[in-house]
Amino acid sequence: MVGAGVAGRVLALRLLDDGWSVTVFDRGEPDGRHSCSWAAAGMIAPNCEREAAEPEIERMGLVALDRWPAILAALDAPVRFRQDGSLVVAHPRDRQELLRLRGRLRDGALADGTARDVDAAAIAELEPELERRFAHGLYMTREAYLDNRQALPALASALTSRGADVRFRTPVQAVRPHEVDGERFDLVFDCRGLEAQPELPRLRGVRGELLVVMAPDVHLRRSVRMMHPRYPIYIVPRDDQGYIIGATAIESEDAGPVSVRGAMELLSAAYALHPGFAEARILHLVTHCRPAFPDNRPRILTRPGLMRINGLYRHGWLLAPVFAETAAALAQDRTPPGPVGPLVEEDAA
Ligand SMILES: Cc1cc2nc3c(=O)[nH]c(=O)nc-3n(C[C@H](O)[C@H](O)[C@H](O)COP(=O)(O)OP(=O)(O)OC[C@H]3O[C@@H](n4cnc5c(N)ncnc54)[C@H](O)[C@@H]3O)c2cc1C
Known part of the structure; x- marks a missing residue:
């Protein structure tokens, strides 16, 4: 896993649950303060986001909203989560x-x-x-919010305590199928957010x-x-x-x-x-x-040995659980759960 913003951290936890050995690389610190995920407001607001977002964001967000309490309950440290609309x-x-x-x-x-x-x-x-x-x-x-600045370190410490090899302060130069800076893996996940722009020129x-x-x-x-x-x-x-x-x-x-x-x-x-x-x-x-991305729709881009999760735009905290579920299912060649899933495309980059 390259990139430990909300997308990378939630997916890495999910992969651990599925029995994978997981290595996480991130250039920043465990508290994530350099990342877009740290800067966010932490709203889990699928209905309000219809103000500007496509219908699929509302549908996926409603599914993800139901996932957050269990994700947070399984962490070692408390994270403020309020669901009173x-x-x-x-x-x-x-x-x-x-x-x-x-x-x-x-x-x-x-x-x-x-x-x-x-x-x-x-x-x-x-x-x-x-x-x-x-x-x-x-x-x-039904809407909720969480304290994203509590959630990032709590997710990081859960990754370590569940056995992931977590390497913060480790900038990665080359993200390739099956390979991160020359180290071999069964599968590489690219969750670098905006910093994946060199490989994803459509990203803005x-x-x-x-x-x-x-x-x-x-x-x-x-x-x-x-x-x-x-x-x-x-x-x-x-x-x-x-x-x-x-x-x-x-x-x-x-x-x-x-x-x-x-x-x-x-x-x-x-x-x-x-x-x-x-x-x-x-x-x-x-x-x-x-x-x-140009259409503001987040995506999973796949090719053998490499999956990129990106373009989460205004909805990284809202949608991370459904993107993690879908990416984890694709990693195991399973049909992604549920009828409402993220956009999955072949990676042409
Ligand atoms: C002001 C603001 C408010 C927001 N409010 C909300 C909100 O209320 N609700 C919501 O759902 N969303 C919100 N968002 C959107 C949300 O923050 C993003 O969608 C989300 O953070 C994207 O997460 P990410 O994991 O894809 O990227 P990031 O959080 O940017 O994480 C990418 C990670 O990759 C690492 N990385 C990058 N390049 C390398 C490299 N070469 N080597 C190693 N590591 C690397 C970085 O260090 C970083 O940790 C808001 C965004 C902003 C800016």
Whole structure:
């Protein structure tokens, strides 16, 4: 396995469960702080992501959502995982955005209770501090979030304790079928994210910026999205009065520091959602580039002796469990489980 972001770590665990001997190479540290996976907000939000994503992301995400509790429960260290749904709101002038998302949800999402229309009273019940601020919203009842910065080291230590040969601080130069820098393997998995670009020239980076704040005057219980035609944001609670405010999506591979514009847009949208953010303290400004194919659809690319899992774009945490299941099944020449699976293509690179 080359690359230990969320895709590589979850797949490596899955391969260990299937009885493989697994070697993991990563140029970074066990806490993963260099990776795109570390920069993320940790939302497991298949319904909300329909805002921009294809229907298959919602379908696969719903399957993956059910997998996360068992993955996390089997780790040695606790990882904060909350599954009490997400609330989506919009100011009255932006209500069209809410209706657009509602119209894009999978058939049956409203009928089976996965998504619910909520009015001012229901919003106040879910999030008392948003009382009288929004008249309409959607409540995605099954959605969750996890603390990705706790999850990365916990996944790394589970790999080691279950017997994987884990080599952090090991940059790899050559990823080839059956071979990593001259060392032979039955099968090589390439999970290098954006850094696989030399072999996957179609891959591009999409810059994302987010802020981590401490906001003692804000008491949101669950992740909240505010729809807006230009500045949609989400707020994800963290421990100790912490909140993530995210995220921009800019067609650029510049992973340099957060821009003034990005910070202003995120902060003013957060303030428009909840004035308690005015006194929040900014703890971190985070930027990374999401790995994406031109159609933004993640893929497994296969050839004998080599499998590449990439293009997870905005959905690496959401989708890692289903990509791991499918890649592990393909590794054993098994039919991938379930009718809803990732796109698998022959690797023409
Ligand atoms: C601001 C932001 C917010 C996001 N929020 C969410 C969210 O809420 N939910 C969600 O599902 N997704 C979210 N995402 C998307 C998610 O972060 C990505 O889809 C995911 O991290 C991609 O994971 P990966 O494992 O493919 O790549 P990465 O996390 O980038 O991992 C690749 C790994 O490969 C290693 N590597 C690369 N080259 C080499 C080499 N030559 N030798 C050795 N090792 C190498 C790197 O060190 C790295 O550890 C967000 C992204 C951003 C930027």
